[in-house]
Amino acid sequence: MPTRGRRISGALLIALAGAALTVTPLPAASAQDRANVSTRTIGLSGESRNIDLLTLSSSPDDADSRPALLVVAGIDATHVTGTRVARHLAERLVSEHADLLNDYTVYIVPLVNPDAASRAAQRPIGSYDLRLTPKPVDHDRDRRMNEDGPNDLNGDGVITQMRIRNPAPGSGLVASHVEHEDDARLMRPADRSKGEVPVFAIMTEGLDDDNDGSVAEDPEGGIDLSRHFPYLWDEFDAVTGDYPLEDPGARALADWMLTRPNLVAVLAYSPHDTLSSIPADGKYDDTRRVPLGIESDDKRAYEQVSEAFVEATGLEKAEGRSNEGSFHGWSYAHLGLYSFSTPLWSVPDSDSDDTEAPAPATDNAGEAEDAETPAGPTMAEIQEMIRIYESGSAEEQEELMKEFNAMPAETQARIMAIASGQPDPQADAAAPEAPASSPRKRSSDINASWIAYADERGEGFVDWETFDHPQFGEVEVGGFVPGFRLNAPPDQIEAIADAQTKFIASLLGMFPAIEVGEPTVKSLGSGVYEVAMRISNTGALPSRPAISEKTRRWPPILIRPQIDDDLVLVGDPIERIDRLEPGQQVDLVWTVRSSQPTLDITITIPESGERSVSIDLSEGN
Amino acid sequence: MHRLITAALISSAAICSTPSLTLAQAHTESKVDIAFNRYYSFEQLVDFMYAFEREYPDLVTTEVIGKSQEGRDMVLVTINNPETGADTDKPAMWIDGSIHANEIQASEVCLYTIWYLTKSYGSNEMLTEIMDRTAFYILPVVNPDSRVYWFEEPSTPNSSRANKRPIDSDRDGLYDEDPPNDLDGDGSITAMWMQEPGGRWRRNERDPRIFERVGPDEEGGWTYLGSEGTDLDGDGRINEDGPGGDDMNRNWPGGWQPNYVQRGAGEYALQNPETKSIADFILSRPNIAAAQSYHNTGGMILRGPGSPTRADMYPRADLAVYDELARTGEEMIPYYRYLIIYEDLYTVHGGFVNWTAETLGIVSFTNELWTTEKYFQRDVRRPNDEQQWLWRDKLAFGDLFTDYTEYDHPEYGTVLIGGPNKWSARSTPTFMLEEECHRNFAFTTYHASEMAELRFGETRVEKLDGDLWSVTFEIRNDRVIPTRTAQAANRGIGQPDVLMVAGAEVITSGTVGSWRDKQINRANPAGQDQSRLLNNRGIGGKDATMFRVVVGAPAGTELEVSYSAEKARDISTTITLED
Known part of the structure; x- marks a missing residue:
């Protein structure tokens, strides 16, 4: 049956993992592998925390002149799974795919909102304020700041919801919901068109601290960075910022990207999906120019990448948010880069066979569970750590976090599992059993799937319990634990990282590859030569997405014979190639007058820098 | 050093004010003597601002709100009488100029506003009353780098509009490497003409300074080669990658659109140090209730929206406010018309007054200073060539024109270079500048006086x-x-x-x-x-x-x-x- 009391692992996950984000990753990588990773700071957050950039390349000096993939996580700091996977990814790529790092650079920004993440250790854990930067905002515009945040009424350490049955007339509360017919723990809006009378008023767990009739409407913070980028930015919302990229961390990321013409693609780990399902194509905003999804000419490329993604991860569906103000939307529609996003995790399909373990997101999940468990802290030690975490002093907690961060990922996962009330995975490596009485519901309602999954996991949903509210009388407090529906359980992080490593390897394998052919020369007599050269794309993706022809953000491929333009009789002294389809070849031909024995041609490819070829003109004779 | 000299000049001017003038007519001297029949460089404007602060310490404070792309100070003047309250406790009027740096007189109108308000405090009852209950934030030069460039480097009436953030205009990987060049050394970028068979232009028989197009069956003999310059980057094209920049009046967060929708928009709203400094200042002053951003040209009092998609951001009650203010303005400034940006001009995404009006709820206008109708002050909307030459010859005594001279051009051979110079259009003729300043200052002060009380x-x-x-x-x-x-x-x-x-x-x-x-x-x-x-x-x-x-x-x-x-x-x- 549903969980109770301390079994709130979703929130604890956020807390522990959030604090864990501040350290440099790669505890398990070898020294040699580590040489392929360099870390630097591209800017500071609002509270002066570093925005770190990891550069993965076999040759750090050349990293910025190789075609690159940028992986970004932690734009929404509550999406802890993204940051954790990004962190593991660095380790996997350098140790398992060092060969790819000879040809490509992978940049990783694991945490764009470290200020919010640093608040993750604060209690109680609420879902909304953790998403926001600490910038002061008067959310309810009553000329008082932060005066009505949520309150943990039942003292379970998390902010869930409150429901009030049949609120009294004159109370100012309005009923809007009814119990879900399949599961009375779930609420759904009353269907007034069928004469259904709403029964419950529903709101965030809390008090009306400022006595204005609204509950928890003015919490601390800030800006939601997942809605803060210039693409389709909402200028009239309290949490999107006074202007896009007002947040210094987000702005630092954007400014750094603008200096990197070697970027080919961007992969965001964020609560948006463009990979399990590709974005709608050919739809535009009210200027009729800016795509709401993708250009129709990019559909094929997105389908290709999506197929590779689903094959590597098995993640066939994912819940996505609106992409207004999103980082990945900006990278695509304003910068003209291939840009993808995945939440990495979705509600496991509870319509599958009941006897299976909680639906692993990937084929590799089983491997992680079967892996030999290394020796680690004893159960007593872990329980002592949990005690300190929950009730120790600030210094003790900080010390604990350092210790925790230094541990191998497996041990971390194990501690979090125990902290969240699961059986010790080391004592019982078998997958936790679904509760025998777990109700199975067939429902199109996504929350019905989530609650079924919560029942399987024995966590993630706080059962409704009555509470005597000082302002509203008898209420019930309960609902989903914040972060539970957004984050994969800790025991699946490794498996997700495996799948992502596989996906990234296949994505890099699809990257456009610009080949420069050997030039040919033909003498036309009297010191006049015809010189020809072929440029082609031997990769699986077009050299740039179709949107790049609109944005014209990056320089084209430039081909320049190094000769005075007066001596070029036919042809353009500077040839520009904006975009090459896969397999497309472009032949460039010049007729030049020259008394020199050789002619140099420079080719500048934005993704890989400049090179020069020399032609022996005498060969044309 | 320069500042010291200016200060010395200013104080000696103050001492020399003659009592006989006072006898002839009641007249209020300023402690900062400025002639408004001429234009000032950026450095001179800044010196004046500091002089106002020195001479009127009870009314004027200056503040550097940021640095330009090239590191120049963005100097803001606050006019407020602290005895009647802090500036932040009063409704305030924002006034700026020269976001488009070639639209030069915008800065002089701002300067005039500071000059007139300061000298009037305590001597003119109406202006004293307005200043006691309001504050003014005045930024005479939004785009310092390009004002310096326009004055010091060769320019046309239309060049140096954007800021100086380097942009690879011809997409060859190099930035700003092929600007126009002042080949004849007259300080302006004028035109290049070449004599060749098949040319489609000829010189006017009565006045050879006038080039005119020939008909399809006529032989002209002259070809227009574009503006003055050479091919500095050897790509076969001339003047195709000049200095800068973003059109900063497309770089504000209200309805901002990327470059492929709105040319000159920049990579993102407030990317530029100039626009960001201003935005941060304005956001820190929610007491700003009114805004004026001076431009040229055309004689217009403009309001938003800049884009038809934002027409619903001017509800009926607000339109009544705009209409009342601007219709009064039309009476105050002859030849100026009250117009709507997107309807009467063109679509603008991310304009300054669109941001202040639509995103921040500030009642905002842009005045487009000067109109050619004022040349003759009769019903001449667009003077023809001959009328323009009459003006240049008889009223400007030839100062607006560089004679054509032959030049040996590296790409074209012998060419003629010359024509109307950078002062020949857009900027108010200097002998009419004071009136232009005064009428616009008066309108904007009226706008300020109508902030809520x-x-x-x-x-x-x-x-x-x-x-x-x-x-x-x-x-x-x-x-x-x-x-x-x-x-x-x-x-x-x-x-x-x-x-x-x-x-x-x-x-x-x-x-x-x-x-x-x-x-x-x-x-x-x-x-x-x-x-x-x-x-x-x-x-x-x-x-x-x-x-x-x-x-x-x-x-x-x-x-x-x-x-x-x-x-x-x-x-x-x-x-x-x-x-």
Whole structure:
């Protein structure tokens, strides 16, 4: 049956993992592998925390002149799974795919909102304020700041919801919901068109601290960075910022990207999906120019990448948010880069066979569970750590976090599992059993799937319990634990990282590859030569997405014979190639007058820098 | 050093002011003597701003709000009398100029505004009254780098509009490597002409300075080669990658669109140090209620929206405000017309006044200074070539023109270079500059004077029963601009006004439509604080809102009532509970 009391692992996950984000990753990588990773700071957050950039390349000096993939996580700091996977990814790529790092650079920004993440250790854990930067905002515009945040009424350490049955007339509360017919723990809006009378008023767990009739409407913070980028930015919302990229961390990321013409693609780990399902194509905003999804000419490329993604991860569906103000939307529609996003995790399909373990997101999940468990802290030690975490002093907690961060990922996962009330995975490596009485519901309602999954996991949903509210009388407090529906359980992080490593390897394998052919020369007599050269794309993706022809953000491929333009009789002294389809070849031909024995041609490819070829003109004779 | 010399000149000028002038006509000297029949460099403008601060320390403060792309100071002048309150406690008017740096007289109008206001404080009753209840934030040069460039480097009337953020205009991987060049050394970029068979232009028989197109069957003999310059980067093209930059009047966050929708927009809104510094300042001053951004040219008083998709951001109540102000402006500035940017001009995404008006709820105009109609001050909308030459020869005595000279061009051979110079269009002729400054200053000061000013109107106290009282009072705004625009109220911009009642227990409270109304439109439900009322709609222009509170207190109790609005001075009063 549903969980109770301390079994709130979703929130604890956020807390522990959030604090864990501040350290440099790669505890398990070898020294040699580590040489392929360099870390630097591209800017500071609002509270002066570093925005770190990891550069993965076999040759750090050349990293910025190789075609690159940028992986970004932690734009929404509550999406802890993204940051954790990004962190593991660095380790996997350098140790398992060092060969790819000879040809490509992978940049990783694991945490764009470290200020919010640093608040993750604060209690109680609420879902909304953790998403926001600490910038002061008067959310309810009553000329008082932060005066009505949520309150943990039942003292379970998390902010869930409150429901009030049949609120009294004159109370100012309005009923809007009814119990879900399949599961009375779930609420759904009353269907007034069928004469259904709403029964419950529903709101965030809390008090009306400022006595204005609204509950928890003015919490601390800030800006939601997942809605803060210039693409389709909402200028009239309290949490999107006074202007896009007002947040210094987000702005630092954007400014750094603008200096990197070697970027080919961007992969965001964020609560948006463009990979399990590709974005709608050919739809535009009210200027009729800016795509709401993708250009129709990019559909094929997105389908290709999506197929590779689903094959590597098995993640066939994912819940996505609106992409207004999103980082990945900006990278695509304003910068003209291939840009993808995945939440990495979705509600496991509870319509599958009941006897299976909680639906692993990937084929590799089983491997992680079967892996030999290394020796680690004893159960007593872990329980002592949990005690300190929950009730120790600030210094003790900080010390604990350092210790925790230094541990191998497996041990971390194990501690979090125990902290969240699961059986010790080391004592019982078998997958936790679904509760025998777990109700199975067939429902199109996504929350019905989530609650079924919560029942399987024995966590993630706080059962409704009555509470005597000082302002509203008898209420019930309960609902989903914040972060539970957004984050994969800790025991699946490794498996997700495996799948992502596989996906990234296949994505890099699809990257456009610009080949420069050997030039040919033909003498036309009297010191006049015809010189020809072929440029082609031997990769699986077009050299740039179709949107790049609109944005014209990056320089084209430039081909320049190094000769005075007066001596070029036919042809353009500077040839520009904006975009090459896969397999497309472009032949460039010049007729030049020259008394020199050789002619140099420079080719500048934005993704890989400049090179020069020399032609022996005498060969044309 | 330069600043010291200017300061010395200024103070000696002040000493030399002659009493005989005063005898002839009452005349107010400024302690900072400035002639408004000429234009000033960026450095001179900055020196003047510091001189105003020195000479009028009780009224003027300067502040460097940021640095330009090339590191120049963005100097802002605040005009406020602190004895009547801090600038942040008063409604304030924002005034700027030269975001498009070639539109030079915009800065002189700002300078004139500082000059006229400071010297008038204490000597002119109307202006003193306006300055006592408002504040002015004046940024004469939004785009310092390009103003310096326009004055010091070869330019045309139209060049150096953008800022100097380097942009690879010809997409060859190099930045700003092939600008126009002043080949004849006259300080301007003029035109290049070449004589060749098949040329489609000829020289006018009576006045060979005039080139005119020939008909399809005629032989012209002259070809227009574009503006003055050479092919510096050897790509076969001339002047194709000049200095900078972004059109900073497309770089603001209100309805900003990327470059492929809006040319010159920049990579993202407020990417430029100039625009970001200004935005951060304006966002820190929610008391700014009015804005003017001077441009040239065309003789226009422009309001938004810049784009038809944002027409709904000017609700009817706000349009009445814009109309009243601008129609008065049309009377004050002859040949200026009140127009709507997207309808009458062209579509602009991310314009400054669009951001201030639509995103921030500030009543904003852009005046396009100078119009060719003012050349002859008759019904000549667009003077023809001959009229223009009459002007250049007979009124400007040839100063607006560089004679054609032969030049041996590296790409074209022998060419003719010359023509109207950078002063020949857009900038107000210097002998008419003072009038242009004054009329626009007067309009903008009128705009400022119409920012909301609140007072308590009539009050009625009625004894209901024992210690129960009903108190009804008006809060009036006698000015045209409301405390909150309808756009601000509709979109939740800024913070609502708030009414506070203290001194007695407030049992219920709200607004009434008239004295006769018996029932209160209650603001807050029972059980909530009745002594603090948020008023999102604000107090309208030339309007009043009537509040009623029911309080329980013995007779003789003094009720303290205060009203606070972001874009007006706070007011408070005491009402005694008595029959």
